[in-house]
Amino acid sequence: MRLSPAGALRxxxxxxxxxxxxxxxxxxxxxxxxxxxxxxxxxxxxxILPTALVxxxxxxxxxLQIGSLTRQLGAQSFSGAASVLAVLRExxxxxxxxxxxxxxxxxxxxxxxxxxxxxxxxxMQVLGIDPIHRLVVPRVLASMVVAVLLNGLVSVxxxxxxxxxxxxxxxxxxxxxxxxxxxxxxxxxxxAAELKALVFGAIAAVVASYKGLNAQGGxxxxxxxxxxxxxxxxxxxxxxxxxxxxxxxxxxxxxx
Amino acid sequence: MGVExxxxxxxxxxxxxxxxxxxxxxxxxxxxxVMLGPSGTGKSVFLKTLVGLLRPDxxxxxxxxxxxxxxxxxxxxEVRKLFGVLFQDGALFGSMNLxxxxxxxxxxxxxxxESEIRRIVLEKMDMVGLIGAEEKxxxxxxxxxxxxxxxxxxxxxxxxxxxxxxxxxxxxxxxVAYLNQLIVDLNAQIxxxxxxxxxxxxxxxxxxxxxxxxxxRELVMFGPREQLLTSDEPVxxxxxxxxxxxxxxxxxxxxxxxxxxxxxQLGDSAHPDTPGSREITPRLLPGPGITRPPRWQAIAGREAxxxxxxxxxx
Numbered sequence: 001m002r003l004s005p006a007g008a009l010r011x012x013x014x015x016x017x018x019x020x021x022x023x024x025x026x027x028x029x030x031x032x033x034x035x036x037x038x039x040x041x042x043x044x045x046x047x048i049l050p051t052a053l054v055x056x057x058x059x060x061x062x063x064l065q066i067g068s069l070t071r072q073l074g075a076q077s078f079s080g081a082a083s084v085l086a087v088l089r090e091x092x093x094x095x096x097x098x099x100x101x102x103x104x105x106x107x108x109x110x111x112x113x114x115x116x117x118x119x120x121x122x123x124m125q126v127l128g129i130d131p132i133h134r135l136v137v138p139r140v141l142a143s144m145v146v147a148v149l150l151n152g153l154v155s156v157x158x159x160x161x162x163x164x165x166x167x168x169x170x171x172x173x174x175x176x177x178x179x180x181x182x183x184x185x186x187x188x189x190x191x192a193a194e195l196k197a198l199v200f201g202a203i204a205a206v207v208a209s210y211k212g213l214n215a216q217g218g219x220x221x222x223x224x225x226x227x228x229x230x231x232x233x234x235x236x237x238x239x240x241x242x243x244x245x246x247x248x249x250x251x252x253x254x255x256x
Numbered sequence: 257m258g259v260e261x262x263x264x265x266x267x268x269x270x271x272x273x274x275x276x277x278x279x280x281x282x283x284x285x286x287x288x289x290v291m292l293g294p295s296g297t298g299k300s301v302f303l304k305t306l307v308g309l310l311r312p313d314x315x316x317x318x319x320x321x322x323x324x325x326x327x328x329x330x331x332x333x334e335v336r337k338l339f340g341v342l343f344q345d346g347a348l349f350g351s352m353n354l355x356x357x358x359x360x361x362x363x364x365x366x367x368x369x370e371s372e373i374r375r376i377v378l379e380k381m382d383m384v385g386l387i388g389a390e391e392k393x394x395x396x397x398x399x400x401x402x403x404x405x406x407x408x409x410x411x412x413x414x415x416x417x418x419x420x421x422x423x424x425x426x427x428x429x430x431x432v433a434y435l436n437q438l439i440v441d442l443n444a445q446i447x448x449x450x451x452x453x454x455x456x457x458x459x460x461x462x463x464x465x466x467x468x469x470x471x472x473r474e475l476v477m478f479g480p481r482e483q484l485l486t487s488d489e490p491v492x493x494x495x496x497x498x499x500x501x502x503x504x505x506x507x508x509x510x511x512x513x514x515x516x517x518x519x520x521q522l523g524d525s526a527h528p529d530t531p532g533s534r535e536i537t538p539r540l541l542p543g544p545g546i547t548r549p550p551r552w553q554a555i556a557g558r559e560a561x562x563x564x565x566x567x568x569x570x
Contacts, residue, residue, distance in 0.1 A: 119347035126341045
């Protein structure tokens with residue numbers, strides 16, 4: 001592949017074009033309910049276990065860091081508040097993003113890429129069926145729904161992990177931990193995190209579908225497409241995360 | 257009745273590489289045409305351009321009076337319903353069994369009941385000899401079966417135009433013969449316009465009404481079968497006889513001097529009218545069980561006439 005500024009621009013242009021196509025195909029009937037449920041189940045089944053397993057140590061690390069930090073500052077009573085805040089606001093959307101892109105996105109990209117190089121996508125178009133409507137829309141929706149649910153899972157597991165490490169291993173006081181729970185965090189933090197997850201799910205699925213549907217050059221092409229889709233998704237997700245966080249702090253008044 | 261496809265001044269390139277330019281031809285309604293060409297001359301690209309999967313740089317493709325190259329995406333999907341396409345490897349959906357694959361277009365585009373779908377699907381599967389393989393997955397069957405299943409799926413919406421992308425590649429000679437017979441029988445039965453893209457000379461000699469030859473980034477010739485089989489054009493002669501001497505080289509085209517020399521040598525060593533070289537191969541006719549429409553009755557009449565002349569002449 002040749003690298004040129006025009007090529008990069010064209011690819012980003014095509015990516016946005018496809019995102020627009022997906023939005024336009026969203027309300028079109030008949031809605032592919034069967035494909036949506038299958039895909040949602042599929043994406044969930046490849047992400048749930050790794051997500052849970054990743055979020056336990058993630059919550060633990062945050063708890064350890066905050067536990068020692070609050071002890072150094074003499075603010076142990078705030079350790080619960082800080083760790084909930086960290087898990088809820090940043091850790092859970094990021095973990096969700098990593099897994100939805102790493103496990104869900106790659107699976108979508110590999111699946112569509114394999115179909116593309118076997119001419120299945122062409123055959124579908126020739127049979128008069130729009131692959132965006134038939135294949136991509138259900139995948140994007142499934143990935144969004146699963147991302148939102150995963151975000152909830154990560155929050156719960158992360159907070160529980162934080163509690164366990166702080167209270168059991170660092171000899172924190174359970175009462176203080178629980179009492180300070182809501183001193184800093186508020187409900188809008190959860191909504192913001194869920195919104196982030198929703199957007200991350202959409203981005204991951206659109207990028208994976210775009211790369212999959214444009215795979216070419218045989219089996220190696222599919223491998224390349226999967227690789228590129230993960231890299232591009234990660235970059236986009238972290239930028240989006242930054243922008244959404246910045247906007248959130250401007251829009252929602254903070255406690256304290 | 258089939259639909260006429262009118263191609264004018266079609267040019268396609270990928271980047272700086274011109275695939276072919278200025279291709280103009282008319283696929284007559286209801287007739288069988290074959291597009292020949294050495295590997296890598298863009299035969300498959302031509303096919304994909306005809307159905308609007310690829311957009312040409314210049315030129316037009318008129319199907320039933322509508323220019324495919326200018327249609328919006330939505331209208332394109334409508335026009336494509338006229339087409340049935342058999343892709344090289346069948347292009348079956350890997351996640352569905354054969355029955356669901358063949359039923360897929362019916363379920364997507366029609367409101368037929370499941371029992372009616374079953375009747376149509378089994379009829380088409382019977383046509384291509386796949387009865388009993390309904391539950392098999394595409395990954396678990398041979399290439400020949402995948403091709404036949406792909407053909408059944410292409411037929412299921414009763415298309416007006418059927419495009420075949422190398423139906424004979426990767427098949428044994430016996431299966432190729434069966435497939436050719438199937439193509440001829442189908443043409444007699446459903447009257448659609450057929451275009452077969454191939455480099456199998458034997459099929460090209462006996463199946464079509466018209467033959468075209470793509471070489472050196474252009475359409476060398478397109479016309480009735482007899483015209484190409486008796487043509488003196490060096491490229492056409494070389495390709496139809498499958499020999500090394502001529503303008504087509506292993507990697508690229510050869511230079512003119514070498515071609516001259518080779519053709520001269522060929523003239524020395526062999527009799528100019530080597531048997532089989534310019535002879536018109538007997539045409540494949542629909543099988544005995546098929547009722548022949550007037551067009552095929554006329555063809556069969558002409559064939560019988562030709563054979564009779566040959567016998568009396570010899």
